[in-house]
Amino acid sequence: MRQDTKMPAEAREIAAASAANKPAEEGAGISIRHLGHSYGELETIEQLDLELAPHGVLGLVGPSGCGKSTLLELIVGLQEPSRGEIEVDGEGAGVERLSHCAFMPQRDLLLPWLSAIDNAALALRNRGVRRAEARARAAQLFERFGLAGFERAKPTALSGGMRQRVAFLRTLIAGKPVLALDEPFASLDAITRAEMQQWLADALGADPRTVVLVTHDIEEALYLCDSVAVLSARPMRVIAQLRAPAARRTNRDETVTDPAFVTVREHAMHLLREGFR
Amino acid sequence: MRRWLLPTLLLIALLAAWQLAASSGALADLLGLESFLVPSPAEIGESLWQSRNLLAENAWVTLQEMLLGLAIALAVGVALAFLMHLSGIVRDTFNPLMIASQTVPILVLAPILVIWLGFGIWPKAVVVALVCFFPIAVNTLAGLGSADPEAAKMMRTLDASRRQILWRVETPTALPQFFTGARLAVVIAPIGAVFGEWVGASSGLGHLILQDNAQLETARLFAAVLVLSVMAMALFALTALAQRRIVTWR
Numbered sequence: 194m195r196q197d198t199k200m201p202a203e204a205r206e207i208a209a210a211s212a213a214n215k216p217a218e219e220g221a222g223i224s225i226r227h228l229g230h231s232y233g234e235l236e237t238i239e240q241l242d243l244e245l246a247p248h249g250v251l252g253l254v255g256p257s258g259c260g261k262s263t264l265l266e267l268i269v270g271l272q273e274p275s276r277g278e279i280e281v282d283g284e285g286a287g288v289e290r291l292s293h294c295a296f297m298p299q300r301d302l303l304l305p306w307l308s309a310i311d312n313a314a315l316a317l318r319n320r321g322v323r324r325a326e327a328r329a330r331a332a333q334l335f336e337r338f339g340l341a342g343f344e345r346a347k348p349t350a351l352s353g354g355m356r357q358r359v360a361f362l363r364t365l366i367a368g369k370p371v372l373a374l375d376e377p378f379a380s381l382d383a384i385t386r387a388e389m390q391q392w393l394a395d396a397l398g399a400d401p402r403t404v405v406l407v408t409h410d411i412e413e414a415l416y417l418c419d420s421v422a423v424l425s426a427r428p429m430r431v432i433a434q435l436r437a438p439a440a441r442r443t444n445r446d447e448t449v450t451d452p453a454f455v456t457v458r459e460h461a462m463h464l465l466r467e468g469f470r
Numbered sequence: 471m472r473r474w475l476l477p478t479l480l481l482i483a484l485l486a487a488w489q490l491a492a493s494s495g496a497l498a499d500l501l502g503l504e505s506f507l508v509p510s511p512a513e514i515g516e517s518l519w520q521s522r523n524l525l526a527e528n529a530w531v532t533l534q535e536m537l538l539g540l541a542i543a544l545a546v547g548v549a550l551a552f553l554m555h556l557s558g559i560v561r562d563t564f565n566p567l568m569i570a571s572q573t574v575p576i577l578v579l580a581p582i583l584v585i586w587l588g589f590g591i592w593p594k595a596v597v598v599a600l601v602c603f604f605p606i607a608v609n610t611l612a613g614l615g616s617a618d619p620e621a622a623k624m625m626r627t628l629d630a631s632r633r634q635i636l637w638r639v640e641t642p643t644a645l646p647q648f649f650t651g652a653r654l655a656v657v658i659a660p661i662g663a664v665f666g667e668w669v670g671a672s673s674g675l676g677h678l679i680l681q682d683n684a685q686l687e688t689a690r691l692f693a694a695v696l697v698l699s700v701m702a703m704a705l706f707a708l709t710a711l712a713q714r715r716i717v718t719w720r
Contacts (some may be wrong), residue, residue: 266623269627270627291626315625315628315630319625319630320629347718367628367629
């Protein structure tokens with residue numbers, strides 16, 4: 194206690210922030226029970242139950258406009274559900290969920306006035322870490338994730354794939370146990386997207402987190418996730434939950450052409466088509 | 471090349487036509503005036519040189535009024551925009567008043583300001599501030615409101631406080647529009663200063679213009695207008711330069 198009062202205000206802030214955020218390595222589970230959500234008169238989520246173990250990777254696939262992004266915002270605590278419960282690491286309150294989850298939006302939303310490294314280090318800066326220290330910590334990850342040399346580049350000077358990497362690093366550096374990724378590679382061309390899927394699989398292998406991945410690319414979901422929830426059109430419900438046969442295997446291209454993988458993919462496609470009706 | 475060459479050519483052509491029309495007496499005849507009332511560009515240039523000390527003294531007075539007024543307008547305009555952006559109550563309270571302040575004709579307001587604030591620099595600076603704060607406040611407010619709501623959500627999940635979202639996302643987003651307002655403000659600042667001087671001043675370019683008008687010193691009148699216009703354009707160029715230096719990401 195006495196030592197606490199001697200700490201400079203900034204150091205106390207950081208200590209408090211990291212105490213509130215459980216270390217990412219320990220992981221956090223997600224539990225969704227009897228979830229229902231309405232937007233005014235419009236019922237967007239009918240009934241949803243989902244469980245995700247710590248360090249599990251869950252894919253959410255469904256038709257466009259079915260409310261996947263809303264579900265993601267509900268999970269991370271940016272919105273409160275109309276009915277039912279969402280718990281992240283056993284905590285139900287929105288503020289608690291928010292403190293456990295980092296969110297990567299659909300567009301990379303890199304701030305154009307900041308360099309790549311300052312964008313990646315935003316979470317540290319928000320917690321009161323000094324600029325030099327925040328940059329030093331982000332720089333280590335830049336090297337690890339193949340972005341070395343681009344620290345000072347402005348986002349406009351980066352390729353689409355690199356921008357996505359910086360946006361993902363920004364989410365990762367927040368040090369939260371849960372990552373919520375909203376169609377992270379939707380804007381990329383097919384080749385870059387395949388590369389980025391492999392890259393993300395490797396990244397999660399090196400630094401495991403609990404991940405909720407929203408996508409409308411079934412192949413992407415089945416390759417990156419342990420299990421995939423196939424969602425219906427609005428009002429949303431879970432049509433089926435599939436186990437992925439070869440989650441995050443080291444060779445993506447071999448994995449996605451594997452007969453077992455293709456069978457599950459065709460099955461998922463079939464379910465999705467059903468959901469459209 | 472085109473940005474400089476074409477306006478310069480147009481200016482030279484206009485000046486040449488004016489010179490020809492004025493020095494031949496054609497323009498005066500057309501207007502039914504004595505030729506000394508219609509000075510040619512060369513005569514204006516001559517007057518500019520002969521009266522250079524007088525013009526410089528008065529220009530300095532007007533420049534000070536404009537700069538003081540612009541400083542007030544910047545401080546009040548930006549502060550008001552931030553307060554209105556952050557608080558719905560402030561926005562709803564000040565919005566009608568802010569618009570009302572622009573509907574009062576400045577020619578009506580200026581004499582009252584002279585009665586209240588005397589004959590010094592202040593009534594002129596206040597008139598300048600009154601006409602200049604509006605474009606700054608309105609544009610800055612619009613700029614702050616144009617920040618991407620998705621970016622704010624992203625920042626919230628990265629543990630940003632309201633203040634950090636304001637500083638790291640909304641303020642930089644608003645900068646280009648703030649500069650739009652500032653550029654509008656610097657070009658209308660001389661109008662405010664001249665109006666302020668017209669209702670009560672013993673120096674300044676506006677005062678000189680009024681005197682020259684009464685004494686039929688038309689060449690010097692045009693010279694004073696020229697100096698005023700060049701000052702405004704210089705301020706505009708400085709603002710544009712500041713924008714290019716600060717808003718590097720566009």
